[in-house]
């Protein structure tokens with residue numbers, strides 16, 4: 001069965017829209033977009049459209065590819081102190097001459113809508129209230145929407161990035177799953193992925209997960225977004241895996257819309273904390 005991220009996000013966003021309508025002010029998101037990366041531009045457009053439809057305010061700071069570190073730092077400091085701004089998002093990747101880790105560390109963690117700040121990652125790893133990274137949060141929201149049990153399940157995650165694999169593993173652990181994280185140095189990967197009740201692919205390699213790597217009846221979550229011949233392709237060989245999976249996310253319209261949905265929920269949560277309504 002298809003885990004329809006588009007429909008799920010639409011349903012959850014509709015409920016969020018009602019809550020946003022009741023606020024005295026509009027939650028405001030500031031996005032910093034540096035350079036001309038086409039994929040980044042399209043992700044930012046998606047975030048802008050969704051948040052605007054929900055009655056939130058979004059302002060995009062378009063910065064030149066050649067901008068220097070100090071100027072971006074100054075912009076972040078300015079947004080940190082602006083009381084009308086509830087969330088700040090630095091769209092990644094950024095040009096190589098800039099220090100993304102340092103820039104993220106400068107964002108006030110109380111406005112860190114992406115949940116990438118060390119403080120929010122620390123709160124996650126201590127199981128405390130904080131902003132969770134949008135893609136892992138969106139995946140949990142999708143599984144919950146379909147009432148897919150997590151407790152006691154063996155979850156295998158391929159990929160250990162700070163934005164997907166690593167935080168997601170902790171979120172599954174906190175839901176009492178047994179979690180295995182695999183990565184580029186893992187030996188005998190198929191023997192491990194075959195054990196998964198829930199298999200998450202976050203690698204960035206088109207159709208990497210083939211049918212022989214998946215247990216019959218597994219839930220398969222495909223995070224990958226790869227552009228092949230101008231088409232979007234996931235990390236899972238959907239055509240051959242779909243018949244044996246109990247549930248599977250498509251690409252596009254799977255994890256992508258859920259990431260944006262989670263981001264909007266994060267902005268709403270940040271607004272409530274800052275405005276104390």
Ligand code: NAD
Pocket residue numbers: 135158159160161162163164165182183184185186189202203204205223224225226255256259
């Ligand atoms: P990343 O490059 O930071 O990490 C990739 C991970 O894959 C690494 O941990 C690496 O060890 C692992 N890996 C690479 N080759 C491997 C191999 N042969 N065997 C096992 N593991 C291997 O990537 P990321 O930022 O985590 O993103 C992963 C994918 O998810 C990309 O396609 C990205 O575009 C996509 N993505 C999608 C969303 C969304 O909203 N749908 C959000 C974030 C990322």
